[in-house]
Amino acid sequence: MAKTVAMVGTDAVAEAMRQINPDVVPAYPITPQTAVVEKYAQMVADGIVDSEMINAESEHSAMSAAIGAAAGGARVMTATSSQGLALMWEMLYIASGMRLPVVMANVNRSLSAPINIHCDHSDSMGARDSGWIQLFSENAQETYDNVLQAIRIAEHPDVLTPVMVLLDGFIISHSIDRFDLIDDDVAKAFVGQYTPRNSLLDAANPSCWGAFDGLGGYFFEFKRAQAEGMLKAPAVIREVGKEYAEISGRRYDYFASYRMEDAEFVIVAAGSAAGTIRTAVDIFREKGLRVGLLKLRMFRPFPQQELVEALSHAKAVAVFDRSDTFAGDLGGPIFVETRSAFYEAEKRPQLMNFIYGLGGRDLPMSLVNQAIEMFKDAGSAEQKKRIVYLGLRD
Amino acid sequence: MAIKLKELVRQKELLTGGHRLCAGCGASVAVRQVLHALPENVHAVTCSPTGCLEVSTTIYPYNAWRISFIHSAFENAAATISGVETAYRALKKKGKISEDFRFIVFGGDGGTYDIGFQAFSGLLERGHRAVYVCYNNEAYMNTGIQRSGATQFGAWTTTSPHGDSSAGKGQNRKDLTAIAAAHNIPYVAQAAVHNWRDTITKARKAFQADGPAVLNILAPCHRGWRYPMEQTIEMSKLATQSCIWPLYEVENGTWRLTAKIKEKTPLRDYMKPQGRFAHLFKPGNEGVLDLLQEFVDEQWERLQQQCAE
């Protein structure tokens, strides 16, 4: 039977990894991800798993080793945060370009400067165009569930694309949360065995990886093929989500809707903020305001059409972003993409952007309430001010 | 086991002809010598950082390697091969692979001495069983002859040019071979392409080492060094004779010279034929040559002492 546990979010990652028991885990510590590496190292030391760990000398090398190991036909997982993800940046493109199904948890943390160890989404947003699938989690349960599903998604022959599972630093990573584990044998059967299509270690068929595409070569075609993997990913993500529901009872799709059926005012948000927002939705509903929440799970690929459809009945939509694009007054990344998705739609709701929580700034109920009060008056002067930095000190 | 040329020529070349390195390039000579030392019935995965060798041997959809090859980026060949070697151990342990494999990096000096230095050190410290070969042409050749940490004092490169207020590179090279040895790994050696017997002997030891091994092989580049392309082997020989590039090995901590120098020749004889040093023979720059000679003499003295202990 499924077991209920109380653990911090980093342990949720480690527990999923334990059940997957990947062949190779290269890693490098950084707060708030470190606890994942430590926990897993202990599991290796205790013989609970038989993964080979590589204690790399940097995140750049950790991702490089992940690439080497995956090209060698191994199932590979790692985890990072913030500056570590930034240091991997060059290699993220190489992992996806080589179509290596690496799975990595990224514990979201802000990027320097100033140095700040707390949560925001600027690290993973910086990597949004690196060709990785990105799945957000709201809590430890979703983190655990996403990691298990990520393996299946990444390794699917139609996809062959690395997956990043995102969890909010400290808010999820270091808070004790109650969640359900699937039985080990069920989890193992779900993720299955991995058989790579090609490998450096196929003695009978030597292969060449990362070749030079210099002289009027095929680079463009390679990138188009990579884009194809991303185009096919949503169907696979949905399919894997359905299969996962059968063994866990928990449903996963591109996003999760809360009180959306008749919602006039919708908040779009990703990550742990969804919990607070859900409560605010209930409160405003009691006051008679038709508010709803669309919690974004799949940010890459971006579920354009489905999002537009789900939001088409809304009068006004507030997009909550935990990072900025610094593009002048264009807004945060989720806002930019949501707005772009509506370009061809016949019905376009009023869109407003709330940038919140940078560097771990708290998102209390009062701020969510404030935001709802602001955007419920669609078309008012306040509403015309499209981008609001929520909870900024004067 | 004696190395017989007659037998070597019968061995299958694992780096095929038709690659696009310049005619007379020292790098391909180094690679072929090392691969001739690969034990029989052993498979191999090789990895190169970005550089001349990599771009010239893997022009898609062609490639010149008969063994598996991976290039991922410029600074991380050591980390990439660490991953491959670890995958091998993991999969072998699980019974998914039964064959015997060796792991080799062929990295330029830029990808080893400079940008790849951290990953290089990481590989050695972690003890992966891999042979790291630096084909050392003493500059970044692929991007058009820029200075590296291996470039000699006084040498011209495009980023250490000579002019009214500069006489070429203003710093001595770093001693990568000694730095590698300081990691206390089983086998480290310095070799040069003219002495194939010495290189192959060293490569055999490197492949046998139960842990990381490093071969720093001088591989002259006529484009960057500015000498006629048919003189690569001659340049390599002059480098060892002048002791700017002595041949030695450090086997389990024991230092040993592997080629006797009967008579150390003046550095000038080595430098004169190379365009990269031409400015040092012009009036006003004589002092630079003397400084380099001094540096080489000192290093040679120290090495002889280390090898005598």
Ligand SMILES: Cc1ncc(C[n+]2csc(CCOP(=O)(O)OP(=O)(O)O)c2C)c(N)n1
């Ligand atoms: C991060 C990064 N910086 C710079 C480069 C450009 N680059 C490619 S190869 C190279 C120099 C290679 O020099 P070396 O390692 O000495 O090899 P060689 O070309 O001499 O064989 C440089 C600077 C790169 N590919 N990646």
Ligand code: SF4
């Ligand atoms: S430029 Fe130099 S190192 Fe590069 S291929 Fe030509 S000879 Fe070899």
